[in-house]
Amino acid sequence: MLLQALAFYLFAFVTIAAGAMVVASRNPVYSVLFLILAFFNAAALFLLIGAEFVAMILVIVYVGAVAVLFLFVVMMLDIKVAELREGFLKYAPIGSLIGIVLLAEILLALGVFGGGSPTIATLNQAGAHVGSVENTRAIGRVLYTQYFFLFQSAGVVLLVAMIGAIVLTLRRRPGVRRQRVAEQLYRPKDQAIAVVKVPTRGGVS
Amino acid sequence: MYADLIHFFTTHWLGQAIVILAECLAVTVPLLVAVAYMTYADRKIWASIQLRRGPNVVGPFGLLQPFADGLKLLLKETIVPSSANTVLFLIAPMITFMTALISWAVVPFSDGWVIANINVGILYLFAISSLGVYGIIIAGWASNSKYAFLGALRSAAQMVSYEVSIGFVLVTVLLCVGSLNLSKVVLAQAGWFWNWYWLPLLPMFVIFFISALAETNRTPFDLPMSEAELVQGFQTEYSSMPFALFFLGEYANMILLSAMGSVLFLGGWMSPIPYAPFTYIPGVVWFALKIASLLFVFSWTKGTLPRYRYDQLMRLGWKVFLPISLGWLVLTAAVLQFGGLVPGK
Numbered sequence A: 001m002l003l004q005a006l007a008f009y010l011f012a013f014v015t016i017a018a019g020a021m022v023v024a025s026r027n028p029v030y031s032v033l034f035l036i037l038a039f040f041n042a043a044a045l046f047l048l049i050g051a052e053f054v055a056m057i058l059v060i061v062y063v064g065a066v067a068v069l070f071l072f073v074v075m076m077l078d079i080k081v082a083e084l085r086e087g088f089l090k091y092a093p094i095g096s097l098i099g100i101v102l103l104a105e106i107l108l109a110l111g112v113f114g115g116g117s118p119t120i121a122t123l124n125q126a127g128a129h130v131g132s133v134e135n136t137r138a139i140g141r142v143l144y145t146q147y148f149f150l151f152q153s154a155g156v157v158l159l160v161a162m163i164g165a166i167v168l169t170l171r172r173r174p175g176v177r178r179q180r181v182a183e184q185l186y187r188p189k190d191q192a193i194a195v196v197k198v199p200t201r202g203g204v205s
Numbered sequence B: 001m002y003a004d005l006i007h008f009f010t011t012h013w014l015g016q017a018i019v020i021l022a023e024c025l026a027v028t029v030p031l032l033v034a035v036a037y038m039t040y041a042d043r044k045i046w047a048s049i050q051l052r053r054g055p056n057v058v059g060p061f062g063l064l065q066p067f068a069d070g071l072k073l074l075l076k077e078t079i080v081p082s083s084a085n086t087v088l089f090l091i092a093p094m095i096t097f098m099t100a101l102i103s104w105a106v107v108p109f110s111d112g113w114v115i116a117n118i119n120v121g122i123l124y125l126f127a128i129s130s131l132g133v134y135g136i137i138i139a140g141w142a143s144n145s146k147y148a149f150l151g152a153l154r155s156a157a158q159m160v161s162y163e164v165s166i167g168f169v170l171v172t173v174l175l176c177v178g179s180l181n182l183s184k185v186v187l188a189q190a191g192w193f194w195n196w197y198w199l200p201l202l203p204m205f206v207i208f209f210i211s212a213l214a215e216t217n218r219t220p221f222d223l224p225m226s227e228a229e230l231v232q233g234f235q236t237e238y239s240s241m242p243f244a245l246f247f248l249g250e251y252a253n254m255i256l257l258s259a260m261g262s263v264l265f266l267g268g269w270m271s272p273i274p275y276a277p278f279t280y281i282p283g284v285v286w287f288a289l290k291i292a293s294l295l296f297v298f299s300w301t302k303g304t305l306p307r308y309r310y311d312q313l314m315r316l317g318w319k320v321f322l323p324i325s326l327g328w329l330v331l332t333a334a335v336l337q338f339g340g341l342v343p344g345k
Helices: A002-024 A028-048 A052-076 A081-110 A118-130 A135-143 A148-169 A181-186 B002-011 B013-049 B065-075 B086-106 B121-142 B146-177 B182-187 B202-215 B240-265 B283-304 B310-338
Strands: none
Touching: A002 A028, A028 A052, A028 B121, A052 A135, A052 B121, A052 B146, B002 B013, B013 B065, B013 B086, B013 B240, B013 B283, B065 B240, B086 B121, B086 B240, B121 B146, B121 B182, B121 B240, B146 B182, B146 B202, B146 B240, B146 B310, B182 B240, B202 B240, B202 B283, B202 B310, B240 B283
16 A cells, blocks of 8 residues: 555656646757656556556557657757747746636536536446446446447547548649559559560660 | 465565566566577578578577677767757667567466456557657657658658557457457467467458568668668667667567567467367467567568558558458457357357
8 A cells, every 4th residue: 555655646746747847848849758758657647546448548549649749740840949938928827727727627527616526426337337347348338338429429529620630731732643553453464564585786675 | 484485475565576576587588588589580581581691600500699799789889979969869769678678568478477467458568569659759859860860750650650550450359359458368269270360360460460560660661760761760870788779679579569469369378289299388388489480470571572662651551451450340340249259248
């Protein structure tokens, strides 16, 4: 138990410190790397409460895919560090407002303001499925029965977002010669190979 | 006395820590030796393909060559370019090496021979293998060199693309098993060698292997370090020990992906013929043999195939593998559902 408590405080401290460094560090590449560190420690916190599936998904999706793209973009940008600092105070009120709203939402979900907690009721419902069943199976049972339509519509929303991004960035350029692999593969032998009898010192015309 | 010892190692925190440390060493040390001899085997196989002899001077048949190479790298000077970001430059090879090693915690070597028998083993492997890209991309950026950066960008795009199809392959296998635990994946393939998943999921096995080549930046997908265009890609500025860490990490990754292939498709530690003389051979030997045969195909491809063009590589990943693996996933799910074969029901 002591070890677990120590691990919790270590991961929690690193998460918060890395989160602070995301905002505070001067170099945007460092910011992304600290963000990755924060994601990773959050995953470790999930592991500590026994939510192994969520922890792994967090690492796969956020660390393995989203943050790679962040890093990709930030590394390619030519950013002047000094200019970045100027906007800091201008955006600070908006940032803290968003932070306060998120905090209030979490407190509301936990039922701090009274009126019971819908989230905890849902958790208990899910917990009824858990018991001896492993984590992944328990999540699957709730997600694919009770919340099936919400789950599916979340997928549709993401699909629409993806198609939207493709439509926005698609440029049709005329005169581009594309490789047509199927055509190349279906080309018959007599069109591809010519057997030529070459006379000595004559060469192939 | 004996009972006391057992009590100490199973209940006391210090004893448990010693056991965990010993387990880690028992996996890491043979793995590093395997990496060393993998480089030797690689060179010998290419040499045979090209009708050469390969390393044959240091030790009998050149068997001590990998250690001579390692010692040489250890003794060389570590050069950090003056305009490089020193901290990140040195962290990058460590990340590559570490991610290649920590994945082995969940690999089952034989029945019950696994450091951490966790329920989300497949997801853990997938998560850690998706971290490998950071070592490369950070190395490319921190080197502050055009070649290194271009190599890192290529590598990142390539690894992210092929992870998608590997993900679908993993999902298909776990549909057939009904569990994310790697030991259960192996146990689900019990029986003759045609019960292993390589036959029922043959297209997925092929896709997995080709994606594994792309994930480890091996020929024909070694564009990130294609020497004709990018010197040595993201490794251009590295020398001495940091280079050695990259090198070890790469080979450890190759062995890991071969181990993954054997666990998912070749029945892990299972013997191909489930009868008496063959089942006496310990599972770990079968497992090592399966890994070695997959690694041989890695070297064979490297000695045989020319390099892909970058747009062809992307086309193969997104336009060929992704639709095929997605389609096969739906097909598998349909067969399991309507054939009444859903596991764990």
